[in-house]
Amino acid sequence: MLSRMTTLVVLAVLMLNVLLVFVCSVHAEEKQNKPATAENAKDGAEMILITGGSFLMGTAPAEIDEQFRDTGLPEDWKKHALDEQPRHRRTVEPFYIYKYEVTNEQYKAFMDATDHRPPPHWKGKDYPADKGNHPVVEVSWDDADAYCRWAGTRLPTEAQWEYAARGAEPAEGEPSRVFPWGNSWDRTLSNNASLHAGKELQNAADWKEWYESDQKSKFPLTSRVGSFPKSVSPFGVQDMAGNAWEWCAEVQAPYPEQNAEEADDKKLRARRGGSWANVALHIRSVDRQGAPQDDLNIYTGFRCVKLP
Numbered sequence: 447m448l449s450r451m452t453t454l455v456v457l458a459v460l461m462l463n464v465l466l467v468f469v470c471s472v473h474a475e476e477k478q479n480k481p482a483t484a485e486n487a488k489d490g491a492e493m494i495l496i497t498g499g500s501f502l503m504g505t506a507p508a509e510i511d512e513q514f515r516d517t518g519l520p521e522d523w524k525k526h527a528l529d530e531q532p533r534h535r536r537t538v539e540p541f542y543i544y545k546y547e548v549t550n551e552q553y554k555a556f557m558d559a560t561d562h563r564p565p566p567h568w569k570g571k572d573y574p575a576d577k578g579n580h581p582v583v584e585v586s587w588d589d590a591d592a593y594c595r596w597a598g599t600r601l602p603t604e605a606q607w608e609y610a611a612r613g614a615e616p617a618e619g620e621p622s623r624v625f626p627w628g629n630s631w632d633r634t635l636s637n638n639a640s641l642h643a644g645k646e647l648q649n650a651a652d653w654k655e656w657y658e659s660d661q662k663s664k665f666p667l668t669s670r671v672g673s674f675p676k677s678v679s680p681f682g683v684q685d686m687a688g689n690a691w692e693w694c695a696e697v698q699a700p701y702p703e704q705n706a707e708e709a710d711d712k713k714l715r716a717r718r719g720g721s722w723a724n725v726a727l728h729i730r731s732v733d734r735q736g737a738p739q740d741d742l743n744i745y746t747g748f749r750c751v752k753l754p
C-alpha cells in the first residue's frame with residue numbers, strides 16, 4: 447500500500463516537473479520573440495532596443511518607379527524623391543528608440559519642470575482636452591531638442607530613424623521595407639490624409655479639396671499613439687508612418703555623406719514619416735522633408751533615442 451502511494455507521489459512530482467519545464471520553455475520563447483525594451487525613468491517612455499546593423503538607405507530610381515505605380519502618385523511628384531538618392535549603404539550602432547512619438551502629456555511634464563513654452567494651439571499650459579496620449583505637435587526643432595536634453599536623450603539621426611522604420615535587409619543586398627509594415631500601400635494602416643479623406647488623394651487638387659473641407663476646424667487630426675498597430679515597424683516601433691512628422695537631429699544635407707556644409711539651407715532640419723495631413727509619398731519611410739529649424743506647425747512632433 448505504502449509503495450503504491452509512493453509511486454503515485456513520484457509520478458505526480460514527475461508530471462509537475464514536466465509541466466514546469468513546458469511553461470518555462472513557452473515563456474522563454476515568448477521572451478525571445480519580444481524586442482528588448484527599457485523605460486526612460488525621466489519621462490516614463492517605453493524604449494525599444496534596435497540592435498545595430500547595415501542597410502541600404504534611400505531609394506534607387508527603379509524602386510521609385512515601382513512605388514509610384516503602387517500608390518498611383520503623379521509622375522511630376524517624382525522630383526520630391528530626388529533627395530532620397532543615391533541609395534547607399536549605412537551602418538548603425540545599437541540604440542534605444544522611443545516606441546511611440548512623445549505625447550502631449552509627456553511634453554506637459556517637461557514644460558512644467560522647465561518652464562518651457564507651450565505649443566501655440568494649446569490653451570495656455572494645458573493640452574487640448576482628451577489628447578494627452580496624442581503626439582505633441584507644433585513644436586520647433588529647438589523645442590524638441592530641449593525636451594530630449596531634459597529627458598537624457600537626443601533626436602535620432604536620419605539613418606537611425608530610417609533603419610528603425612524599415613527594418614534590416616531581408617537578404618544581403620536587398621532593400622528594407624518601403625513602409626514599416628511592408629512594401630504595399632494601404633491607406634487604412636496609418637494616420638494619413640487619404641485615410642481621413644476616405645479615398646486615395648493622388649494629386650494636389652484632391653488634397654486641397656480635402657484639406658479645405660469641414661473637418662478643418664478639428665485640425666490637428668492626430669490620433670492616440672499606437673492606434674494603428676498594423677503599421678508597426680519590424681522592430682516593434684509604432685507610428686513611424688504618419689500621425690506626426692518627426693524631427694531628426696541633422697541639417698538636411700544631400701546623400702551619401704550628409705555633409706551639413708553642402709546643404710542648400712543650413713537651417714533646414716530633417717523630418718521623417720509624414721503626418722495625418724500627408725499622402726503616400728511622404729508616408730514612405732525613405733521620404734525626407736526638412737523644415738526650418740524654428741518652424742512651428744501642427745504636423746510635426748518627434749521621438750527620442752538613447753544609447754544603451
Ligand SMILES: [Ca+2]
Pocket residue numbers: 547685686687688689690691692718719720
Ligand atoms: Ca510619426
